[in-house]
Amino acid sequence: MKVIDQNKSHLKSENSLLSVDNIRKDFPILDRMINGHKLVYLDNAATTQKPQTVIDAITSYYAGFNANVHRGLHTLAEEATSAMEKTRDKTAAFIGGVKREEIVFTRNATESINLVVSSWGKKNIKQGDRIVITQMEHHANLVPWIMLAKETGAELEYIPIDQNGYLNLSNINNIITPKTKIVALTHMSNVLGTINPVAEIISLAHKNNALVLIDGAQSVPHMPVDVKTLDADFYVFSAHKMLGPTGVGVLYAREEILNEMEPVIFGGEMINEVRFDFADWAELPMKFEAGTPNIADLVAFAPALDYLNKIGMDKIRQHEIEITTYGLEELRKLDFIKIFGPDNVLDRGGVISFVDDKIHSHDLSQYLDSKGVAVRAGHHCAQPLVKLLGVTSTSRASFYIYNTNDEVDQLVEALKAARRYFVNG
Ligand code: 7TS
Numbered sequence: 001m002k003v004i005d006q007n008k009s010h011l012k013s014e015n016s017l018l019s020v021d022n023i024r025k026d027f028p029i030l031d032r033m034i035n036g037h038k039l040v041y042l043d044n045a046a047t048t049q050k051p052q053t054v055i056d057a058i059t060s061y062y063a064g065f066n067a068n069v070h071r072g073l074h075t076l077a078e079e080a081t082s083a084m085e086k087t088r089d090k091t092a093a094f095i096g097g098v099k100r101e102e103i104v105f106t107r108n109a110t111e112s113i114n115l116v117v118s119s120w121g122k123k124n125i126k127q128g129d130r131i132v133i134t135q136m137e138h139h140a141n142l143v144p145w146i147m148l149a150k151e152t153g154a155e156l157e158y159i160p161i162d163q164n165g166y167l168n169l170s171n172i173n174n175i176i177t178p179k180t181k182i183v184a185l186t187h188m189s190n191v192l193g194t195i196n197p198v199a200e201i202i203s204l205a206h207k208n209n210a211l212v213l214i215d216g217a218q219s220v221p222h223m224p225v226d227v228k229t230l231d232a233d234f235y236v237f238s239a240h241k242m243l244g245p246t247g248v249g250v251l252y253a254r255e256e257i258l259n260e261m262e263p264v265i266f267g268g269e270m271i272n273e274v275r276f277d278f279a280d281w282a283e284l285p286m287k288f289e290a291g292t293p294n295i296a297d298l299v300a301f302a303p304a305l306d307y308l309n310k311i312g313m314d315k316i317r318q319h320e321i322e323i324t325t326y327g328l329e330e331l332r333k334l335d336f337i338k339i340f341g342p343d344n345v346l347d348r349g350g351v352i353s354f355v356d357d358k359i360h361s362h363d364l365s366q367y368l369d370s371k372g373v374a375v376r377a378g379h380h381c382a383q384p385l386v387k388l389l390g391v392t393s394t395s396r397a398s399f400y401i402y403n404t405n406d407e408v409d410q411l412v413e414a415l416k417a418a419r420r421y422f423v424n425g
Helices: 020-025 052-064 075-094 109-124 143-152 198-207 255-260 295-311 313-332 361-370 383-388 405-422
Strands: 103-106 130-134 155-159 180-186 211-215 234-238 249-253 271-275 278-281 337-339 351-356 376-378 394-398
Touching: 052 075, 052 295, 075 103, 075 295, 103 109, 109 143, 109 180, 109 211, 109 234, 109 249, 109 255, 130 143, 143 155, 180 198, 198 211, 249 255, 295 313, 313 337, 313 351, 313 405, 351 361, 351 405, 361 376, 361 394, 361 405
Parallel strands: 130 155, 130 180, 180 211, 211 234
Antiparallel strands: 103 249, 234 249, 271 278, 337 351, 351 394, 376 394
16 A cells, blocks of 8 residues: 655755756656647646645555544544544645634535535525625636525626726725625636735725635635635635645635534534434534545545645745746747736736637647647636637636746747747748
């Protein structure tokens, strides 16, 4: 049986820059050849690759201590429960040291938002109340609120974006008002890369007695986040965008809010006592985690958090600023490429959406794939935003800890080659 060896990692933490060459050795997939070229993986906003420690942890669980959690008293059940609950402690520590009871595990960020909408939203939002979101939301933080507004008769109001890809806060006092019950917004846009001033918006919302949900799917993986300092009421993210396995999402919410919320999925694991005509709920966070959880992937999320902690989120952010600076500089040299989002790299994460003025982004992305370069094309699950940008789709390069400036060069060379192939050929 392979065991999880924390010391196996080849990370150097003493440098100010990441030791990317060593980091890359921990990611077996990065050695893959795609269409005769070494893989250049620039689709990290969709999902990141996994280090060997995470891959090994899944095998370790199934080979070594596979059992159901929270119910057995035998050794395997205790080991499985302890490993899964260790992940909860590490998750609570990772976002600023919140209480373990405040961490609810779901399948993904989408499910975390749906849980808030179905439970807190249906109980607290009434006709005439206002729900505020922004024009740059991923569908995960848009569609559930549209549905809630329809169902309750609440108003759905949008914070607009400006020409440069920032939230336009000039009219914010007329948008967030005493009628507002919830403000839900992304910390970092998955299309524009914009990092939003969430602390300022949370403070304004709280002055109006509104709660705030922050969609951290693109921020928690890429920069230090302390939900207590931000004073967020709800904060959601997905493990698979931060080196962890798919099938694990996180909902952080303040304990007193979770205590007031009703569960939306009922069954085993989430009860305190059940009689033939009665049931009441387990303590937090179990009342929101009915049924057998995704144990293997929850166990394997822990080494992902260890990996990020070992590097340090400050250094990860610094690395992404550097590679994004280089990416923006190099792409700006191509006069046929239009880039979306803020000009100032400090206001954005490692995401660059762009269009070629003659080649459709789907054709372009397919061509890039023929050169081994993986980027995403499409509306990035933010259809209304992409429409506002005046296009139907964009190509998007998104970076993570293992990406290099050389890979940016390969993207740029492939973009030039696409031009020769489609336009000047
Ligand atoms: N919120 C944001 C800001 C996201 O970028 C995503 C996924 C989600 C929520 C949903 O995450 P999930 O894990 O529940 O699916 N974004 C992307 C993307 O940009 N490309 O693929 C998935």
